Amino acid sequence: MIAAGLLGVLAAVALMVARALRGPSVFDRLVAANSVGNAAILILALFGFLAGRPEFLDIAITYALLNLIGVFAVLKFVRFGALGAAGEEEEAG
Amino acid sequence: MTLDLLRETAGGILVVAGSFFVLVAAIGINRMPDVFTRLHAASVGDTLGFGLVAIGLMLIAGLTLVTVKLLFLLLFVAFAGPVVTHAIARAALHAGLEPKLGADAAKKGRGSRGRAP
Numbered sequence: 001m002i003a004a005g006l007l008g009v010l011a012a013v014a015l016m017v018a019r020a021l022r023g024p025s026v027f028d029r030l031v032a033a034n035s036v037g038n039a040a041i042l043i044l045a046l047f048g049f050l051a052g053r054p055e056f057l058d059i060a061i062t063y064a065l066l067n068l069i070g071v072f073a074v075l076k077f078v079r080f081g082a083l084g085a086a087g088e089e090e091e092a093g
Numbered sequence: 094m095t096l097d098l099l100r101e102t103a104g105g106i107l108v109v110a111g112s113f114f115v116l117v118a119a120i121g122i123n124r125m126p127d128v129f130t131r132l133h134a135a136s137v138g139d140t141l142g143f144g145l146v147a148i149g150l151m152l153i154a155g156l157t158l159v160t161v162k163l164l165f166l167l168l169f170v171a172f173a174g175p176v177v178t179h180a181i182a183r184a185a186l187h188a189g190l191e192p193k194l195g196a197d198a199a200k201k202g203r204g205s206r207g208r209a210p
Contacts, residue, residue, distance in 0.1 A: 001105030002153075005146060008112030012119035012138070019122045019131070027128045027185040034177055035122060035135045038170065039115060042146055045163070046108070049150060054159040061166050068173045075184050 006046045013039045026078055030071060037067035100152055107149030115142035127193045128185050132178050139174040143167070 013036055020032035041060045048056025077083055118138025125131045147167040151160045 001102075001109055005108040005112035005149075008109070008116050012112075012116045015116075015119035015123050025128060025185070025188075025190060027181055027188070027190065028131060030181055031128065031131050031135050032122060034181075035118065035138060038139050038143060038174075039119075041166070041170070042112075042115065042143060045150060045166070046146070049153065054154070054162075057159060057162045057166065061162065061169070064166060064169055064173070068177065071177050072180065075180055079184060079187065 002046055002050050006043065006050065009039050009042050009046065013043075030074060033074075034067065034071050037063070037070070041067070100155070104149040104152030107145050107152065109149075111142050111145030111147075111149060113142075114138060114145060118142055128190055129182060129192045132182055136174060136178055140171060143170050 016032045016036045016039065020029045020036070023029045023032060041064050044056050044060040044063065048054050048060075073083065115138045118134050118136075121134025121137065122131050125134050144167060147163050151163050154160050154163065
């Protein structure tokens with residue numbers, strides 16, 4: 001059962017990567033990347049259960065945090081053109 | 094049928110159902126016509142799909158530390174999902190992308206903010 005779930009999530013990742021390659025704007029790619037991150041968390045949890053090592057859940061929690069920060073970092077870069085270090089000016093718009 | 098076997102089977106069914114919804118969300122992300130509709134499709138997988146898989150895994154694991162970690166993971170993803178959706182939608186609107194409206198709404202002349210001109 002867990003193996004069937006794992007195969008389903010892997011097929012979903014393939015479809016999301018297809019959208020990430022196709023998407024005409026950067027926001028389409030961000031939607032796909034965020035969803036790939038969530039699917040990666042699922043794959044980590046499911047594979048941890050399959051292999052009998054539930055320590056993979058720690059990696060999944062860490063990656064959930066990193067995924068959240070990563071999406072916000074890309075959004076900030078798209079809007080301001082820089083990641084906003086101290087002393088840099090913001091570009092207009 | 095022992096209770097353990099029942100619990101593990103129920104967990105397995107929930108895991109398969111959850112991965113089915115993640116697949117549905119991926120098909121939606123691929124086939125929807127616009128950024129904003131794709132966000133809707135993505136949120137299905139991120140909340141319903143993830144939630145079902147997490148609850149199924151919690152049932153399979155039983156009452157151990159693994160279940161508590163899964164609960165934290167589920168709570169975090171449930172709170173982070175809407176925040177990311179809002180951030181991407183707001184950034185897309187700010188960048189000038191307008192949602193593709195249907196024929197009726199386009200006839201009435203409503204803009205992307207939903208207000209009459």
